[in-house]
Amino acid sequence: MDDRAPGRRRLVLLTAGLCVGLVAWNNVVVPSLPGRPASAVTANAAATALLLATARWVGLSWDELGLGRRRLPAGARWGGVCAALVLTAYAVALGTPVLRPLLADARVEDLSGAQVAVRALVRVPLGTVVWEEVAFRGVLLAAACRVLPLPAATALSCAVFGLWHVRPALSGLAANGVASGLPGTGTAVLLTCLWTAAAGLLFTWLRLRSGSLLAPALLHLATNSLGVLAAAAASRAG
Template sequence: MSARGSDVRWAAGLVLLLAAWNDLVVPRLPRRAYVPVNATATAALLAAARARGASWDELGLDPRRLRSGARHGGACAAVVGAGYAVALAVPAVRPLLADARVTGLDRWELAWRVLVRIPVGTVVWEEVAFRGVLPPALHRVLPSRAADAAAAGLFGLWHVAPTLEGLALNGVGTTPARRTGTVAAACLATAGVDVLFTRLRRRSGSLLAPVLLHLAANDLGAVAAAAAGRGGPE
């Protein structure tokens, strides 16, 4: 098998895996399996990439870049935190933060979500897959812009099932037209997020930067949603 053919098969396999994972595989898992299955997938994907010769630097995991990743990611995370604080402080905006997926959780369930489910099951898995392993694989077989566009589009599609779940639980998007429009908007928005996170990863040289930003957005979002849903500060 030629090196080019091997690279194409690896990239295509990654695309198919990630296209199916969040929208077809995860919805069929028991909820308690979400974290261990995604953690196992993270380790397996890293092992496969390393076995194919990907360096730690290509994967964004070079220890020498951790300081840069912490600096860039920490600054972005602080901006996100400030944004949530302002939103919670503005009465007209505060109700918009509420999310039925979080509001009904007790303190222990919220702690599990913030300290385990989101960091391990969502953030680390998605960053390793989309900002660590996928980009070098695509860049070996596609022109730079096409590779970036494919990764962004795939990350957008990754969020179809979670968006539908959120709409159902929050009782919005009750008509097919509204659901379709909301899902399309969510896919476009998260594709844009991929562009931002990828630039942050490249600028910092470390996967830690988008991990910190992603963690701040999701974890602080969950805390803010809990606070907004309960009508008072946590």
């Protein structure tokens, strides 16, 4: 009997379980939690720790997960450059009246300064970025790469990342009144999922190119947290 068979079975089960579990987590479980959004941050942080422990138990190394210390400098360089580009893009949009409406988000218009800060500095980093990067570009990608060729593993991770955003897309559409009716809403959700899958491909490329999860995490953090701050600034600028 091949001694590697039990380990491979665990990796296959982990990969398959993550594909189903992650989609259900963000589209069914988290939206049903009482006490959201605070409870969602706590749940996601706990899920991050549990997922990392599971990854180590099935034999994935820190380097495979993108968390090896020796690749942190490369991750910081790649992620820092990308974050700077995002900051520049938001600054240009805020400073250009014709572009400023593109930053609008009804979900932050009525938030106080303190609420905006909590969302940008706590909810996004801990409840979104760390959890999503560990789950998708960390554990799922690493496990899938053990049982699939790299292109297939990458495609799988990006596809699940796109489906992860179905419920958030519906919430965003409802808050901003972007689409109405089944055809319009369905098209908007599909485009959102395709867009986030494409973003997942960029995040994955950064993870693989730098060898560190820090690179996509910094880009993800800059995009989401600075996006919240930019949307709040745009709404106050009028």
